[in-house]
Amino acid sequence: MTERLPVQKTYKLFIGGAFPRSESGRTYLALGANVACASRKDLRDAIRIARQAGGGWSGMTAYNRGQVLYRIAEMMEMRQAELAALCSGPDEVAAAIDRMVWYAGWSDKLAQVIGSANPVAGPYFNFTVPEPTGVTGILAPLPPLLGLVSRLAPVIVGGNTAVVIASESHPLVAIELAECLATADVPPGVVNILTGLRSELAPVLASHMDVAALDLTGADGDGAELERLGAENVKRIVRGRADSQSPYDIAAFLELKTVWHPIGM
Amino acid sequence: MTKDKRELARRQDKAPIATAWDYAPAPEARDIVKIQERYGLFIGGKFVEPASGERYTTIDPAREEPLAEVAQAGKADVDRAVRAARDAFANGWSALRPSERAKYLFRIARLLQERSREFAVLESINGGKPIRESRDVDVPLAAAHFFYYAGWADKLEYAFPNRKPRPVGVAGQIIPWNFPLLMLAWKIAPALAAGNTVVLKPAETTPLSALLFCDVLRQAELPPGVVNIVTGDGRAGAELVSHPDVNKIAFTGSTEVGKAIQKTLAGTGKRLTLELGGKAANIIFDDAPLDQAVEGIVNGIYFNQGHVCCAGSRLLVEESIYETVIAKLKRRMATLRVGDPLDKNTDVGAINSKQQLDKISALVQSGVDEGAEIYQPPCKLPERGYWFVPTVFTNVAQSYRIAQEEIFGPVLSVLTFRTPDEAIEKANNTPYGLSAGVWTEKGSRILAMAQRLRAGVVWANTYNRFDPAAPFGGYKESGFGREGGRHGLEPYVVLDDA
Known part of the structure; x- marks a missing residue:
């Protein structure tokens, strides 16, 4: 009996719930694999799709969104070995899974912790509720899995949709994660992950008028320029920590709406 | 509405439009303030x-x-x-x-x-x-x-x-x-x-x-x-x-x-x-308490000469009540008293600066040029100072500058809608997202609209209210x-x- 030849994986992009190649047909070499090298057009397509997905995702009940995030953790648990092989190892995977579970539980608590009922001087029931900001661009920081999950989970648990640019040097685990997302009932377009050259993609993401917020935790020397580009439509810009876990990270991607509802007979 | 009330409303609307009554001046004394010649x-x-x-x-x-x-x-x-x-x-x-x-x-x-x-x-x-x-x-x-x-x-x-x-x-x-x-x-x-x-x-x-x-x-x-x-x-x-x-x-x-x-x-x-900035929509549904809503429209745009970032500068009226609302609004506008800021009867004061007056004038001219219909009540303005007559534009297309740009003056643009979806679509169709108003008697509709409006503050059956306990800010x-x-x-x- 001859030894079996393994079937190798082709690493592609993750856009709108599907795994397309780059429309440009380009790839680049990372960690010994050919990885899709997304073009600017791929990125613009992903942003359009993320925007379309926003209404459905933010319109789901918080309970439901929480279950979807928990389901992501379940899928990650099943693929621990595959994920571990593509990042620093089992510890990073375990931390990333636990972080996803932690954020899953926040979905139906945010409004209570971040919102408020406001005692105004007048006959109004006045309340403030958090709402998603919109399409959020994320430059994933290292470590490649935990960094990505730490920045992605707080964005989507609040009802935003995400366009992620994976680490350029360590893109494989991001696509492995995409396979967890694709089988976790995450509605198509809620998370889109692109691999490719940061220097090409990041300025397009930062300046795109349909992107409402930017997580630049993974930005290198180009952070200031990206912030400048983001100001053109007053983007909410966050430079957090790659390993943080906090409801304040969720709040950074939420708007607050104050409603004055009349009281009267 | 009872029959009697309907009849009363009909008669009121038929009555000739009132203009601002002649009041004796009632100025607040200035001498309580000591302004120095120069400040460091x-x-x-x-x-x-x-x-x-x-x-x-x-x-x-x-x-x-x-x-x-x-x-x-x-x-x-x-x-x-x-x-x-x-x-x-x-x-x-x-x-x-x-x-x-x-x-x-x-x-x-x-x-x-x-x-x-x-x-x-x-x-x-x-x-x-x-x-x-x-x-x-x-x-x-x-x-x-x-x-x-x-x-x-x-x-x-x-x-x-x-x-x-x-x-x-x-x-x-x-x-x-x-x-x-x-x-x-x-x-x-x-x-x-x-x-x-x-x-x-x-x-x-x-x-x-x-x-x-x-x-x-x-x-x-x-x-x-x-x-x-x-x-x-x-x-x-x-x-x-x-x-x-x-x-x-x-x-x-x-x-x-x-x-x-x-x-x-x-x-x-x-x-x-x-x-x-802002370009807020003030949305009036056909079941709204109309007289109250008209007060809210006036307060929404003419309060502080319209120098308000959250001013209700785009009026969205449900088509079925459009004629009524515009008639009532024009009647009300005719009673607005424009003039001396220190007079206790004044509703609309002076435009803050020459520069702002020029900006308002230019945008109003663009509204006329683009084809909107302008209405300004008869109004006697003081000879000196910066003034602008409360203005309303009808027949406004969403693409007009007066429907897109912040005017920051007493200028209202009126648009209409047929369904709540259309109202939301138009209200959100702006890069701004500071505030919005909703007028309806239906509580569930207030909350449904509030949920879908992309704005940091939503006023229901009121407008331009502020309170230190209520967070304020934009989308x-x-x-x-x-x-x-x-x-x-x-x-x-x-x-x-x-």
């Missing part, structure tokens, strides 16, 4: 001369008369103010017991209440707003704001679960001319409550209430340097924004300037909050960060792990 910059607890010696004249826009010579702060002055603020921060204020900090703020609130009439008159003289508004809205709300945040000063740890809040440092704050004292309160009160020190730049055209506020600080015995006031035009603001030792910038003003500030601060790590290009409420503290604290 308030730095380190005292008034100092600007290094350059440069000054400009601030005027009464209702009379086009000079009021005082005000200092134009330059780079050296702003630097001096920031150093005074840093010194006060490092040497006392941030380490002061929070309960003591609270008492300073309570004092300021009380002093504003005690001197409310003086502030109201001054605000109307320098800004052109009707005394009724300065007296009943601006000054009481400013005092309430200080009172509200005073109470937070020693309770900050309850506002941020699992975090240890500490002050950011020196806050640079830049405010607009539409609510000079109120915006000062919105900025200074939460900043001081959280233990920061402040350099505040009032708007170029309305510095006087901020300069009078310095006297309140003296009476309150606030330590020198905790609050510094630097007057001047945009150059002074730009110096403040780019000063390396300012830790946080809070800006209220135009979206254009807000974007420029965000760009300037890119990569510096300085904290920033922006409260920018989208109307800015980020909140002022008011617990949420208004967040821009002024650094949250360390507990």
Whole structure:
């Protein structure tokens, strides 16, 4: 009996719930694999799709969104070995899974912790509720899995949709994660992950008028320029920590709406 | 509506349109206010001369008369103010017991209440707003704001679960001319409550209430340097924004300037909050209490001459009641009294500046040119001063400049809709997202609309209401960060792990 030849994986992009190649047909070499090298057009397509997905995702009940995030953790648990092989190892995977579970539980608590009922001087029931900001661009920081999950989970648990640019040097685990997302009932377009050259993609993401917020935790020397580009439509810009876990990270991607509802007979 | 009430409404609508009745003048006395001939910059607890010696004249826009010579702060002055603020921060204020900090703020609130009439008159003289508004809205709300945040000063740890809040440092704050004292309160009160020190730049055209506020600080015995006031035009603001030792910038003003500030601060790590422009939709459904709604429309756009970032400048009327609403609105507009800001009967005061009057005039002309139908009630305007007749445009397409751009004047654009979906679509069809209004008798519809409107503040069956306990701020290009409420503290604290 001859030894079996393994079937190798082709690493592609993750856009709108599907795994397309780059429309440009380009790839680049990372960690010994050919990885899709997304073009600017791929990125613009992903942003359009993320925007379309926003209404459905933010319109789901918080309970439901929480279950979807928990389901992501379940899928990650099943693929621990595959994920571990593509990042620093089992510890990073375990931390990333636990972080996803932690954020899953926040979905139906945010409004209570971040919102408020406001005692105004007048006959109004006045309340403030958090709402998603919109399409959020994320430059994933290292470590490649935990960094990505730490920045992605707080964005989507609040009802935003995400366009992620994976680490350029360590893109494989991001696509492995995409396979967890694709089988976790995450509605198509809620998370889109692109691999490719940061220097090409990041300025397009930062300046795109349909992107409402930017997580630049993974930005290198180009952070200031990206912030400048983001100001053109007053983007909410966050430079957090790659390993943080906090409801304040969720709040950074939420708007607050104050409603004055009349009281009267 | 009962038959009798319907009949009454029919008869009222048939009655000839009333115009503003002739009232005897009822001016508030000016002599309660002592305006000095010239003012310096308030730095380190005292008034100092600007290094350059440069000054400009601030005027009464209702009379086009000079009021005082005000200092134009330059780079050296702003630097001096920031150093005074840093010194006060490092040497006392941030380490002061929070309960003591609270008492300073309570004092300021009380002093504003005690001197409310003086502030109201001054605000109307320098800004052109009707005394009724300065007296009943601006000054009481400013005092309430200080009172509200005073109470937070020693309770900050309850506002941020699992975090240890500490002050950011020196806050640079830049405010607009539409609510000079109120915006000062919105900025200074939460900043001081959280233990920061402040350099505040009032708007170029309305510095006087901020300069009078310095006297309140003296009476309150606030330590020198905790609050510094630097007057001047945009150059002074730009110096403040780019000063390396300012830790946080809070800006209220135009979206254009807000974007420029965000760009300037890119990569510096300085904290920033922006409260920018708006083009709010005020949405009237066919079941709305119409007379109340018409009052709300008028209050939404003609309050403070429309110099309001959250003004209801786009009226969206359900098609079935369009004719009725427009007829009622025109009747009501004819009774608006435009004129002397100090007259207690005045509804619409003076436009704040010549520059703003020119901008409003140009945009109104664009509305006429693009094909909208203009209505302005018969209205006798004073001969001197800057005035603009309350204006409404009908037959407005969404693409017209008057439906897209912030006019910041007493100019309303009317659009119609047939379904709630269409109302939402039109309301959200703007890069702004500061506020919106909904008028309907149906509570469930209020909440459904509120949920779908992309705006930071939604008023239902009311408009232009403010309260220190209610967070205020924008979505989208109307800015980020909140002022008011617990949420208004967040821009002024650094949250360390507990």
